[in-house]
Amino acid sequence: MSTDRTAPAAPSGPLAAADDLNRRLRTRRTEPAANPQLEALALAVTANQPVLLWGEPGIGKSAGLEQLAAGLGLPLETVIASVHEPSDFAGLPVVGDDPAVTGVPMAPPDWAVRLARAGQGLLFFDELSSAPPAVQAALLRVVLERRVGSLVLPEAVRIVAAANPPSSAADGWHLSPPLANRFVHLEWTHDPRTVARGMAGTWPEVTVPVVDAAKVPGAVARARGAISGFLTARPGLVHHIPGDAESRGRSWPSPRTWEMALKLLAAGYAAGAGREALAAALTGAVGDGAGIELLSYLEHLDLPDPDRVLADPDAFALPERGDRQLAFLIAVVAAIQSDLTRPRWEAGWAVLAKAVDAGVPDVAARAATDLAAMRHLDWPVPPGIDGFLDLLRMSGALSGRSR
Structure with missing residues (x-):
């Protein structure tokens, strides 16, 4: 018995030429070009932080996501939030044979299953x-x-959303502050020039x-020192909810957004991200006010590699400015x-001793307490700890810890 495996005939009829025209218009190429907003989006996705794109209808938010997914080689699942019901995200109950024993699981939608x-x-x-x-x-x-x-979606699934301002969205709502x-x-x-090209x-x-990968340990320590040092100097920016509904539906500082x-x-440090992209991402996390202050702080920080x-x-x-001293010592302890290891722990005390020699032991007090808490019981007390003995005895940090 033979099977006819001939290829399907090419479309014909009055629309064939029009279909060919549309295929040719979809052909495009890309070229390297500076695009801070695309780089900021890529940075947030690389850091695996949920990101929300705000823009008027028709300016390429969805196209940007398709391009990013293709560049990363990742599958893209698009969910139109406005046409779904709460149960589409919370799951639909599925009653089994004995719900009193097994409970009632909440069935996920197909897009979640595909991502999993x-x-x-x-x-x-x-x-x-x-x-x-x-x-x-x-x-x-x-x-x-x-x-x-x-x-539960895998950790490697990145989450991106897009929204139009409520004034131009169909039946638009302000985002709730928790979301x-x-x-x-x-x-x-x-x-306009990018669109024209x-x-x-x-x-x-x-x-x-x-x-x-080689920059990861230093990048983590530098970032911890910078953010912790900044919030120590500006504690009022740790948490601040805006007063109006529109601002509460955007970015604002909280412990969650500082993380x-x-x-x-x-x-950004580990990937060598561009300055504009990093600035956009940071202000997008904690808001313009706190973000601008943070950027100014970072611009003058210039921490050495711990x-x-x-x-x-x-x-x-030791840096001369007090804020740089604090940020650097926090970065050293984080590193x-x-x-x-014992050599690195002892080297840390040598660094902190310079704060005592410089006449600013109070700047290093918190770092000294944290460093002392890392000591193994069999590690001797190093000479550099002398300037902090009274403080550490009061905190009980010299008792050490077991391996």
Whole structure:
């Protein structure tokens, strides 16, 4: 018995030429080009922080996500939040044979199952500002805990959303403060010159920041020192909810968003992210007011690499400014904690001793307490600890810990 395997005939009829014309118009190429907003989006995705793109309809938010997913080689699942019900995110109850014994699981939707099977991907919630409050409430666990019904999405799944300002959204709503505070907010605009060149068939390609594994320990320590030092100097910026509904639906500082800023800064340091992209991501996490102050602080911080200092503490000179001293000493302790050995621990005390010699032991007091708490019971007390003995005895930090 033979089987006819001939290829299907090419489409014919009055629309064949029109279909060919549309195929030719879809052909495009990309070229390297500076695009800070695309780089900021890629940085937030690299740092695995939920990101929300704000922009007017029709300016390429969805196209940007498709381009990013292609550049990362990740599957893209698009979910139009405004046309779903809360149960689509909380899960639908499925009654089994004996619910009194097994309970009633909440069945996840098909897009969540596909992402779980793939183990990675981009989950894109579109039209978020058109979703009613009940749907926004159901999305809270998805964005923060990655839980969809009874299914937990893999950690490698990145979450991105897009929204139109309420004034231009279909039946637009302000985002609820709990949901807004779970995102890095980025303004998405269009460049007329980029659009004009795109109409000619050439669009900018996405530059994905690549984290350098060799820079990770130093980047984490530097970021911890910078954020902790800044919040120590500006405690009033740790948490501040704006007074009006529109501002509460955007970015504002809270312990959650400062942790997001910490991860963005560490990823930016480790990947060598551009200054404009990093600035956009940080202000998108904690808001314009706190973000601008943080950027000014970082611009004048210029912390030395803590690992290099620990390798040769005698060659190190303590920064002159108090805020830089505090941030650097916090970074040194964070670097030691990430790779705790006796030589590095002792080198840390040599660094802190320079704060005593400089006449500013109070700046190093917190760092000294943290460093003393890392001591193993069989490690001797180093000479550099002398200037902190009274403080450490009061805190009980000299008792040490077991291995």
